[in-house]
């Protein structure tokens with residue numbers, strides 16, 4: 001279970017406060033107007049932005065005092081997920097091993113993941129030579145290999161056209177099913193993913209967020225905490 005208990009962060013004289021609870025394997029959509037604090041929530045969970053107060057629990061253990069890389073989160077942003085001068089192979093490899101050369105078994109895993117995401121023939125290409133949809137698939141393959149239990153997705157497909165957005169969401173659902181991943185998805189396209197969402201965290205103001213179960217979340221046993 002992932003739980004945020006009165007998690008508070010500040011930015012430019014604004015105070016943000018979030019509380020929510022997500023059972024393992026569930027997907028929560030985060031929605032609200034531009035500038036309300038959706039990306040700030042993702043940055044704060046990751047540890048890129050400081051927490052003023054409150055606690056984030058993963059399986060009942062507080063995690064918001066942990067260094068960034070020890071937190072249970074894999075992340076995908078709208079853009080800038082890749083190192084453009086590196087190849088597809090090198091970019092995916094960063095999900096497995098940042099410092100050393102990959103072992104043979106790691107390379108085999110990487111090739112499997114690349115095939116799975118339709119990137120088998122692109123491994124030697126530079127990231128800068130890929131389309132937007134291909135770049136996000138590389139980033140997804142890397143997140144897939146990282147195998148973190150919680151995926152934080154900050155509008156990862158918003159800059160793509162509708163077909164590629166649908167494709168991206170289907171890849172996310174595949175990863176979710178295979179790894180039983182818990183997913184937080186910031187989106188401006190809630191209508192396109194409604195049937196996959198267990199609960200919605202919606203902002204009324206930066207300090208007033210309301211979590212509501214969807215019909216699907218209710219049948220899965222979700223109970224909102226606020």
Ligand SMILES: Nc1ncnc2c1ncn2[C@@H]1O[C@H](COP(=O)(O)OP(=O)(O)OP(=O)(O)O)[C@@H](O)[C@H]1O
Pocket residue numbers: 011012014032033034035036037038039040041
């Ligand atoms: N790096 C930053 N430095 C300073 N202020 C920032 C930074 N990023 C965001 N902000 C400010 O923090 C507030 C919340 O921004 P945030 O990006 O979290 O909103 P959002 O809901 O994700 O918006 P959008 O839907 O446009 O992406 C805004 O007032 C924004 O101007």
